[in-house]
Amino acid sequence: MLLAYAVVFVILYVIIYVVPRVSGIFLETYTAEYGTLEVSQESSYMAVRDEKLYVSDNRGAVSRAAAQGRLMRKNSHIVDVGGVKHYSQQKGIVSYYYDGLEGVYTPENMQTITEADLELTDEEKQTYAVRECSQGTVESGSPIFKIVDNKEWYLVCWLSAAEAEDIEAGRSITVEFVDGKQLKMKVMQVNPQGQNRQLILSCNRYYEKFDSIRSGTCRLIKSSKSGIIVDSDSIVEEDGQKGVYVMSKQLDEASFVPVKVLLSHGDKTVVEKNYFINVEGQKVSTVENYDEILKKPPTAEEAEGSEKNAD
DSSP states (O other): OHHHHHHHHHHHHIIIIIHHHHHHHTOOEEEOEEEEEEEEEEEEEEEEOOEEEEEOSSOEEEEEOSOTTOEEOTTOEEEEETTEEEEOSSOEEEEOEEOSOTTTSOTTTGGGOOGGGGOOOHHHHHHTOOEEOOSSEEOTTOEEEEEEOOSOEEEEEEEETTTTTTOOTTOEEEEEOTTSOEEEEEEEEEEEETTEEEEEEEEOSOOTTTTTOOEEEEEEEEEEEEEEEEEGGGOEEETTEEEEEEEOSSSSOEEEEEOOEEEEETTEEEEOOSEEEOTTSOEEEOOOTTOEEESSOOOHHHHHHHHHHHO
């Protein structure tokens, strides 16, 4: 008889204390960490500027009087060629890089530029390659410097209709170039071009390569938020509040923690860290860096059952 009671006691002990702990071992979790979530698209671009290329009036050795990238006034002395001074005819940044397309793509005609204009033949690639003006002896008619209006310059970019769906004129967008440099630019126009959309972006910020780039690829960052990165599938809603289940550091169980979603993209979501202010103006504690998140949170029925068992 005592043996039977002992067996029943052991079975009950296992069911009540051991099984929940063992089942917790098989819960799939991950460690949430602080990071930045970006929504971006790759795009090709054509750089357009108000610029004027100056050529030499005579043959001779070049001597530069103004440094590359320097802002000069109108009628400033820029270059000597064989002792003959050459002056700027407008205010702007001095550039010694050119490609021969300075008068081809302009702010006045940039709406007509298509993505097909980026497709050059091998001969055209050589003819219109970005290169530096000669510092040696030049012939009459040779490019010697360029003046670029730095108040505003433009990028013409292209996206599919779906990729550009949430982009409207007037908003800002961040452009990341292949060198990693990021610039915030304003969307001036979104124009239909066949099945794609032409985006005209403007910028008044200085970029050391703005006077020499012509075409290439860039990344258009439409949205960017920093916080705790969680799996989108981990987020559930209880009583109108979104949240995730966080494993307790002391107890082998998960509890619902409210979250404030900052940005979602695909299978990842960034949420506020440590605390947030809710719609009632109350401070709410939320997830922290390195919290252990339940990958597959329980359903509402499972959560309710768990609370009843705990009671």
